[in-house]
């Protein structure tokens with residue numbers, strides 16, 4: 210296996226690709242290949258995946274969706290919103306959530322705590338008679354103060370939507386993330402190696418019948434989608450999650466846009482998801498080992514402690530300055546970094562950073578780093594880079 214990994218690294222020249230390739234080589238063990246070639250209808254596979262997620266993550270009622278955003282929009286549709294309604298969400302998150310809310314009602318952004326997740330006190334301040342829901346996000350996989358937020362929502366009779374897009378497999382005091390909200394949403398694109406997909410979890414029975422109708426699938430293009438699904442998988446192996454890959458290439462291959470990123474996953478994508486779900490626990494354990502090593506050497510530069518509940522989808526690191534120049538520097542050295550969510554924060558707060566003092570202070574310094582596949586030598590390299598920057 211190591212030899213193949215080295216050859217692939219030589220061919221592709223970068224560590225990110227090497228790590229991704231290695232991950233897929235591990236993925237395609239014989240047992241796992243069986244999953245791909247099992248003759249099963251897409252619907253059966255989807256049901257199997259839903260059951261597996263319910264069992265593995267101890268979640269109530271799961272419905273597979275085309276993406277995390279699709280799951281989020283379904284959650285909003287379930288609320289039967291009026292234009293005057295308001296939905297509270299943290300300002301430090303992806304801009305797409307606010308944009309989706311704007312289609313139905315008004316997003317109300319609030320500041321975050323020092324661990325960059327939504328601040329319950331700020332939520333409380335913004336609640337009024339128009340408030341219909343609160344979005345609580347476990348950003349980068351770090352648990353937000355979900356129990357407090359749940360109590361605030363219950364007291365004010367407001368729906369809680371738990372956004373677990375980054376936190377597949379996260380445990381909060383022995384309970385899996387996704388069990389706290391009336392509705393919770395997940396993203397395979399953010400939390401696994403899949404390019405698409407997500408799911409919504411219904412914890413409040415009153416939404417169950419309605420979701421079945423809303424999430425109905427009428428697509429007849431399964432064969433085409435399977436081919437695109439395969440293409441996406443192959444491109445993921447070759448290019449990894451390259452942040453430099455031009456958007457156009459991404460879209461034409463079906464990474465983004467509407468070609469395959471619609472309301473349904475192909476059989477191949479469902480098979481990969483079935484495999485990925487099995488690996489989550491192990492993957493989180495490996496990330497924790499890496500995070501402990503980094504924390505020990507870098508102390509307060511790492512915005513994580515052993516006591517934090519986190520799936521460590523990304524490890525938040527504090528730099529002297531978080532900028533495109535710095536992200537490129539880390540990326541060129543083969544580390545998975547991105548702007549999660551500096552630029553989106555500026556859009557969300559409409560450039561009024563001063564209204565969000567904590568988020569604004571953190572936004573200038575924070576850089577989330579992916580830990581999957583890092584070896585000790587990589588971690589030492591990373592430590593030196595962080596110290597310099």
Ligand SMILES: Cc1ncc(COP(=O)(O)O)c(C=O)c1O
Pocket residue numbers: 276277278279281302303306346372374375395396397398399405406407
């Ligand atoms: C907090 C959060 N929620 C939801 C989503 C949507 O997930 P997807 O990319 O699968 O549509 C994202 C994606 O960036 C996200 O960061």
